[in-house]
Every structure is written in C-alpha cells, then in structure tokens.
Amino acid sequence: MRRWTIILLAGVALGAGPVWADDGSTALTFAVAPADHTPLSAANGGQTLHVSGGSGTLAVGICPVRLSAQGRTGQVRVGIDADGDGQIGQSEWTSAAPDGSASVEFALPAASCPLGRAAVTFTGLAVSPSSKTLTGRYVSRGSLRGEIAGQPVWLIDDNLDGRITQDGQDALLVGPNRWAVPLRQLHRVGGRLYRLSVDDAQQQLRYSPVAEPQLGQVAVPPTPGLTVLVLESDQGAFNVLAKGGSAVPAGEYRLSYGLLGTATQAVAPGKQTLRYPIRAGQRNTLRIGGAPELTFQASYEGGNISVLPKLIAVGPGGETYETAIQRAQPPTVEILAGNQPVDSGSMGFG
C-alpha cells in the first residue's frame, strides 16, 4: 500500500499528465462539429440546394425535413421544421447573413434516423423574386462528440442521412484539427493508431490501439501550397501530411481530398484518379501533386486553331485542382513553333 502511494506522489511531483486507458469506450452526444472541411464539402462547398415555389423539403436520409424561404437575395429568411411537429412556427425562422450564410439545427425522428438531430450550414442562399426559388449550398455539421485518450473527436453525419456509418460516407474530426477524414475503422488519434467501432444504438464509441500495425511510409512530391492530403482505404483514412501522419497501415488507398494554401482551394479525385497500393516497411512515393498541368480542349482545322474555355488543372495522379484556378484572370494562349512563341493572346471564359 505504501509503495503505490509513493509512486503516485512521484507522478504528481514530476508533473505527469492524466493517464488514459489504452482502450475503452466513450459516450457519444450530439454536437455541432467545428469542422471547416469534410470529404463531401471540401471540393465543392457542399450539396446543391434548390427549392422551388418557396417551400419544400431538405433530404435527410429517410427523414425529410420541411423547409421554407422568404425575402430576397441579401435578405433571405429560412424556415425549418426544427422540432419535427410538421409545422414551421415563428420561432423556427432564421435570418441569413447578407452573404447568404446561415446555420440551423433541427430534430429528426430517432426511430428512423438514430442521431435524433441534425445541423446544417447554408452558404450563398438566394431567393428569386419571381419564382420564389431558393438556391444555395449546404453542408452537414451534425455530429456525435466523444473523447479518445483525452482528445475530443466528432463523428460527423457528412452525408446527412441521420445516422453514423463507418463506410466512408461520414467523417471523423479529431481536435484541434479543422479538417475531417472519411470515417472508417482505423484512424490516428493523438499519434496512435486506433480501431474504432460505433455501436448500433449510436451512443458509444469503442476504441482500442492497434498492436504492432504493419505501416508503410507515404511520401508526396513537393507540391506548392499543399497542406492537407487525405487518403482513404476500405479500412482507414489519414491525412498523410499531418505531423506524424505519413505512416499508414498497408493497403490500397485512393485520394479522398486535399487542401491548398488558404484551404479554400481543394484537390479532388478526377475521372481517372489512381489507386495507391501502400506496402508495409517501405517508403511509398505517390504519383500525385508535383506540378499539375492545365488540360484543355482544342481543334485545329484548315489552319485555324480554336481553344475551348474549359480548363481543368490535373495532377499526375489524375487529381483535379478545380477551385485553384483563378477565373477572374483570363488565361494566355500561345502558339509555338518548337520552343519559340509565334503568336499569343488572352482568352475569356465562355
């Protein structure tokens, strides 16, 4: 008894932090996730909203929610059946900011949609005065919050279907990061690799460290401005550019998304994005990033050259950099003979 007391006091004297159990479970409670980016919202800012005639429904899995709009662009008010009583009462209206952004939280029937609640952030809300059509975009920020080894985690209902699944359709945010990764079974939390499991009732998250994981080191060619690169396999998902995050379990991975610079510019999978078999005990250098090229369509007939204004920056792994392109500035077109420019001009966007 005396011996244990001495050890405990020594720990306190040395300033030792709290000791967390290696594995265990954490209770999950509904919360709005403080995420700036999730897999479904990183590339295009979220899902498209289009409600005709001033009212309609917001699709939330099998639990659609009544939605109405009033006002005009710059002064939009959104009404949502937040308490699930089938009516939109006076207290259920939210005024959007002048830029068309608004956040709402609302109830879901728990029997059909186990989360019981949802949270959505709208951007770019606008109302057509003539047709009363509401347009904009929205992202889901409803989540279940828990803790793993003292670190807060949010399981985000990224696909807004009222439930959390571990098939990559939802997302995991580990604080204090602002980027989420597709929710699978294997994730890195606080530098350790954990196996996660959400119970059927969506009330507990079980976690256990992976013993002796077979890891491969991932290397990404230097790419200007690239700050986040999330790769996903059927087993796990990781930001391989995170501090200490370049070692991932062996398996076949694909690009989920990436972020450039100010993080308003995204890297997204393209039509022919590569798959990356990661081998354990190896340095795995990916064909991705580096210096993306501009792809364009053109025709050359009868001595006339036409370049279509449909331009996409594509990397060597087939990844696209759509939002990085600065459409405010026109592209330059040059005609070359060998290496020598013989003609040049600017083109507008059609």
Added chain:
Amino acid sequence: MENGFVRVTMPAGALGTVSGTRSLADIAAKRPQVIGAGPAVTYEPLP
C-alpha cells in the same frame, strides 16, 4: 504547322501558375491529353 504546339497558361492560386501544352498534331488527330506516366507508387526500402 509542323512542330507546332499550343500552350495555355493561367494563375492557379496557391499552385502559382499552371500551364498545359499540346502538339497541333495531337489536336488535329483528336488524341487525348495525357498527364503523368509511370507507376502509381514508387517503392524504396526504409533505411
């Protein structure tokens, strides 16, 4: 034009400037623009 190319260049935020070049022969023949070559992953043993 023999040995002719079209190069399109534009600013791309954090990436700096991006450009793409296609030969007039490829454009006339409607051959697709190919980006990148080689294996998806290059492996090296860890030291």
